[in-house]
Amino acid sequence: MREILMLIMELLGTVAFAVSGTLVAACCGLDLFGVLTVGTITAVGGGVIRDLIIGQIPPAIFSKPETLVLVLVTSLVVFIVAFINSKKIKDLRLKIERINIFFDALGLAAFSVTGVEVTCAAGYSDNAVLAVVLGVITGVGGGVLRDVLVNEKPYILVKHIYAVASLIGAVVYYFVGIYFGNELIGTIISVLLTITIRMLAAKFRWNLPKVM
Amino acid sequence: MREILMLIMELLGTVAFAVSGTLVAACCGLDLFGVLTVGTITAVGGGVIRDLIIGQIPPAIFSKPETLVLVLVTSLVVFIVAFINSKKIKDLRLKIERINIFFDALGLAAFSVTGVEVTCAAGYSDNAVLAVVLGVITGVGGGVLRDVLVNEKPYILVKHIYAVASLIGAVVYYFVGIYFGNELIGTIISVLLTITIRMLAAKFRWNLPKVM
Amino acid sequence: MREILMLIMELLGTVAFAVSGTLVAACCGLDLFGVLTVGTITAVGGGVIRDLIIGQIPPAIFSKPETLVLVLVTSLVVFIVAFINSKKIKDLRLKIERINIFFDALGLAAFSVTGVEVTCAAGYSDNAVLAVVLGVITGVGGGVLRDVLVNEKPYILVKHIYAVASLIGAVVYYFVGIYFGNELIGTIISVLLTITIRMLAAKFRWNLPKVM
Numbered sequence: 184m185r186e187i188l189m190l191i192m193e194l195l196g197t198v199a200f201a202v203s204g205t206l207v208a209a210c211c212g213l214d215l216f217g218v219l220t221v222g223t224i225t226a227v228g229g230g231v232i233r234d235l236i237i238g239q240i241p242p243a244i245f246s247k248p249e250t251l252v253l254v255l256v257t258s259l260v261v262f263i264v265a266f267i268n269s270k271k272i273k274d275l276r277l278k279i280e281r282i283n284i285f286f287d288a289l290g291l292a293a294f295s296v297t298g299v300e301v302t303c304a305a306g307y308s309d310n311a312v313l314a315v316v317l318g319v320i321t322g323v324g325g326g327v328l329r330d331v332l333v334n335e336k337p338y339i340l341v342k343h344i345y346a347v348a349s350l351i352g353a354v355v356y357y358f359v360g361i362y363f364g365n366e367l368i369g370t371i372i373s374v375l376l377t378i379t380i381r382m383l384a385a386k387f388r389w390n391l392p393k394v395m
Numbered sequence: 396m397r398e399i400l401m402l403i404m405e406l407l408g409t410v411a412f413a414v415s416g417t418l419v420a421a422c423c424g425l426d427l428f429g430v431l432t433v434g435t436i437t438a439v440g441g442g443v444i445r446d447l448i449i450g451q452i453p454p455a456i457f458s459k460p461e462t463l464v465l466v467l468v469t470s471l472v473v474f475i476v477a478f479i480n481s482k483k484i485k486d487l488r489l490k491i492e493r494i495n496i497f498f499d500a501l502g503l504a505a506f507s508v509t510g511v512e513v514t515c516a517a518g519y520s521d522n523a524v525l526a527v528v529l530g531v532i533t534g535v536g537g538g539v540l541r542d543v544l545v546n547e548k549p550y551i552l553v554k555h556i557y558a559v560a561s562l563i564g565a566v567v568y569y570f571v572g573i574y575f576g577n578e579l580i581g582t583i584i585s586v587l588l589t590i591t592i593r594m595l596a597a598k599f600r601w602n603l604p605k606v607m
Numbered sequence: 608m609r610e611i612l613m614l615i616m617e618l619l620g621t622v623a624f625a626v627s628g629t630l631v632a633a634c635c636g637l638d639l640f641g642v643l644t645v646g647t648i649t650a651v652g653g654g655v656i657r658d659l660i661i662g663q664i665p666p667a668i669f670s671k672p673e674t675l676v677l678v679l680v681t682s683l684v685v686f687i688v689a690f691i692n693s694k695k696i697k698d699l700r701l702k703i704e705r706i707n708i709f710f711d712a713l714g715l716a717a718f719s720v721t722g723v724e725v726t727c728a729a730g731y732s733d734n735a736v737l738a739v740v741l742g743v744i745t746g747v748g749g750g751v752l753r754d755v756l757v758n759e760k761p762y763i764l765v766k767h768i769y770a771v772a773s774l775i776g777a778v779v780y781y782f783v784g785i786y787f788g789n790e791l792i793g794t795i796i797s798v799l800l801t802i803t804i805r806m807l808a809a810k811f812r813w814n815l816p817k818v819m
Contacts, residue, residue: 214603215604241450245528246522310669310670312669331758336636346644390638392690394633394686426815429761453734
């Protein structure tokens with residue numbers, strides 16, 4: 184039950200991350216190969232960094248060709264749609280991003296939980312700091328790599344409550360799901376909380392304070 | 396025979412990558428240390444990422460001081476030449492790049508084959524995705540790191556058929572050299588194909604489609 | 608004695624690195640979370656890269672929550688001070704950086720020695736290249752990550768004698784401290800040399816040659 188729910192959320196999230204990566208890359212002037220690469224790295228990059236840090240060699244994604252195919256197909260479809268509509272690409276990007284924001288939040292929530300879970304399953308369940316940090320890295324790492332590659336200031340470090348939603352989700356899942364051992368309840372609370380915070384922040388344009 | 400050929404191609408490619416890294420860094424306003432660093436990372440960075448992903452600890456390059464010396468000397472020579480000709484640096488860069496493009500293609504071809512080979516030798520020969528991805532990362536990873544460090548949009552993601560040539564070479568070598576076990580034939584076909592595609596793309600300015 | 612000295616220098620250096628990361632991030636328009644993240648990565652990022660390269664999994668910092676707390680508190684305090692003084696932030700940044708430069712040099716010196724030491728303690732004491740390179744990466748890696756994340760050309764590759772001071776410190780410590788086995792003398796000479804070179808370079812605006 185929980186496994187199926189997580190799988191569905193992860194798949195939707197992976198697709199949403201691939202969509203966001205593809206759009207950003209296509210609008211930054213990257214070519215087809217660059218767009219597919221950045222789309223893929225956005226979708227799977229957070230998990231790869233996590234796996235390198237916990238010593239999961241090679242990273243799990245390399246044993247999941249079906250996920251890679253899903254990401255590449257998603258990225259290719261978005262590229263083609265953007266290519267056909269390249270004259271009104273800005274409008275299109277806004278429209279897609281408006282639809283994508285919910286699935287992106289779903290992915291952020293699912294990835295943050297997975298990050299904590301995989302870290303703990305690798306034998307680090309007594310290291311709360313590692314588990315939570317890798318939860319957040321799994322959630323937002325792909326987006327940071329995307330922005331570094333297209334040479335933009337990382338979005339998640341600049342605007343709206345994004346990484347913080349992931350952080351809260353990771354902390355909640357670590358305590359309820361790992362520390363108190365209730366995976367199902369922990370997942371539900373964590374995911375709902377992450378999605379709610381992220382969607383409210385996007386809707387009401389909540390931002391953290393900035394110096395300038 | 397094949398070993399000697401590969402060694403020569405890898406050495407020429409390493410030098411070519413060091414030259415390109417040095418030129419880009421010198422033209423971006425980096426100082427001598429920065430130029431040597433970026434030159435070195437361009438030449439060896441792809442292999443280091445590959446080694447981290449397959450768990451080759453520490454990365455192989457750290458046991459090859461003679462390669463590092465070759466890279467540093469190359470980078471230093473290019474820096475000095477650029478420094479002496481700093482007033483006509485743009486002309487010089489164009490000239491060097493025109494000569495360098497063939498050796499760079501040689502390096503791209505050799506590194507893509509080596510990447511597949513090292514990955515398979517590390518026990519992952521049944522994982523085609525991993526082998527091919529790490530072939531491409533070995534081929535183009537150094538160039539991506541170079542562009543991220545000098546704060547430019549990665550060249551290989553923007554212009555001409557570069558990474559795609561590496562990808563085709565890696566796929567061909569995986570199938571002919573690893574899957575069908577014919578290393579020599581696989582290497583020859585893969586290398587010729589990669590170099591041909593890359594040189595034609597550079598000459599005729601083939602580009603992949605872009606949205607904008 | 609040496610342990611206590613190193614610990615004090617590392618703590619001061621960690622704080623100084625966190626201060627520099629926080630200031631750069633705050634002045635680049637990052638939000639509170641972004642600032643804390645970049646501050647933390649600046650302070651601990653070099654050590655994390657080193658640990659991944661020598662196979663110290665997970666990186667040592669994840670077992671030192673007290674260091675992370677120190678870094679986060681430092682970063683938060685600097686953010687608050689910057690936030691309150693946001694109208695005269697440029698003046699403030701200059702003032703803080705002038706004070707910070709000595710502690711930063713202390714951190715650079717201590718981290719370079721630690722990097723060599725940790726690498727050799729992990730069983731690589733016969734690999735001078737690896738030890739020295741990881742000494743420099745430990746010293747300057749956090750600053751490079753900081754600049755890549757905020758989308759600036761890495762400072763240490765552009766201006767003043769910074770990485771070179773770290774390199775000289777690492778080489779000296781490797782020979783005196785590891786090769787000749789005199790840790791205390793090696794540490795003292797290495798640290799004094801690194802700090803002296805760095806401070807003189809900053810004061811007299813020594814720069815390495817550049818092409819443009």
